[in-house]
Amino acid sequence: MSALTWLGGxxxxxxxxxxxxxxxxxxxxxxxxWGSAVRHAAGWLSPQHPVIDLGRRxxxxxxxxxxxxxxxxxxxxxxxxxxxTISAREVVDWVTERRLPPPPDPPxxxxxxxxxxxxxxxxxxDAADRQVRDLGALLRIAGHLVPAPGHxxxxxxxxxxxxxxxxxxVDTEAPGVQPASMMDQFPATLLSLGLHALCEMA
Numbered sequence: 001m002s003a004l005t006w007l008g009g010x011x012x013x014x015x016x017x018x019x020x021x022x023x024x025x026x027x028x029x030x031x032x033x034w035g036s037a038v039r040h041a042a043g044w045l046s047p048q049h050p051v052i053d054l055g056r057r058x059x060x061x062x063x064x065x066x067x068x069x070x071x072x073x074x075x076x077x078x079x080x081x082x083x084x085t086i087s088a089r090e091v092v093d094w095v096t097e098r099r100l101p102p103p104p105d106p107p108x109x110x111x112x113x114x115x116x117x118x119x120x121x122x123x124x125x126d127a128a129d130r131q132v133r134d135l136g137a138l139l140r141i142a143g144h145l146v147p148a149p150g151h152x153x154x155x156x157x158x159x160x161x162x163x164x165x166x167x168x169x170v171d172t173e174a175p176g177v178q179p180a181s182m183m184d185q186f187p188a189t190l191l192s193l194g195l196h197a198l199c200e201m202a
Contacts, residue, residue, distance in 0.1 A: 015055035017045040019065065026069060028161035033142075037073035037083035040066055044088045063194030066165050071095070071195075073162065074138030095195045098134060100127045128192040132170055135191070139166065144166065149189060 017025075023042035024177040042065060049061035071091050076083040101123045107113035132149055139146045144162050151174035158164045169191035 013187075016051045016053055018051055019049055019061060022052045022062065023065060023069075024164060025068060030161055033077060033083060034069075034162050037076060038065075038069040039088075040083045041068040041072050041075055042084070044068070058193070060194070060197045063169070063190055064197045065194075066169055067191055067194030068167070068198055069164055070135060070139065070162070070191075074135060074142060077142035078138050092198060095131075095199050097160065098127065098131050098195070099199050100124055100192055100196050128189060131192055131195055132189060136166075136170075139163075 020039075020042050023038045027038040029035075030038075041151070043070065045061060045065055049064070052059055052061045056061070057115045061086070068091055071094060072083050074084045075086050075090065101120060104116040104120050107116055132133060136146050136148075139162060142162075142164075144160060144167055145158075147156075149170040149172070150156055153174075156167055156169060156171055170188065170189045
């Protein structure tokens with residue numbers, strides 16, 4: 001039998017959280033700009049993704065919410081405006097300018113496949129690096145001590161919910177660590193996966 005949790009006046013499967021409830025976990029009690037950005041992003045996503053299934057191997061709605069919240073917050077703080085003034089179109093346009101390149105067309109030979117995939121991987125890495133670099137710059141402008149991406153560890157922790165969300169999306173497993181899920185096998189960061197999903201939703 002599935003475990004049930006009381007949420008918002010009703011019972012819910014413990015794996016399935018309403019998107020707005022998961023947003024409150026990301027906001028971590030913040031009543032300022034960060035909390036406002038998270039709830040603003042949840043307002044866009046919840047009509048299409050009303051719940052987040054934490055039991056899925058790759059919970060894309062979770063990554064979309066975390067990534068869009070960081071971006072809404074960063075854009076708003078860099079402009080000196082409230083997160084509620086940032087539109088979904090502005091977020092999608094920002095991501096589109098930095099979107100990951102599509103996979104190459106089917107090759108005609110093995111040699112061509114190796115060459116095309118090598119080139120695509122370089123382009124993928126460059127695009128993912130740009131996403132991390134540009135979003136990190138926005139968060140640093142907002143006054144957060146955002147570290148460069150690294151390997152997941154207990155030492156990579158922050159009580160700042162903005163930095164904690166950042167680390168959850170940009171850190172990867174150390175070489176030789178057995179991936180715990182498909183999310184850990186994604187060739188770029190989870191940030192890139194969440195941002196790419198936002199483009200696909202537009």
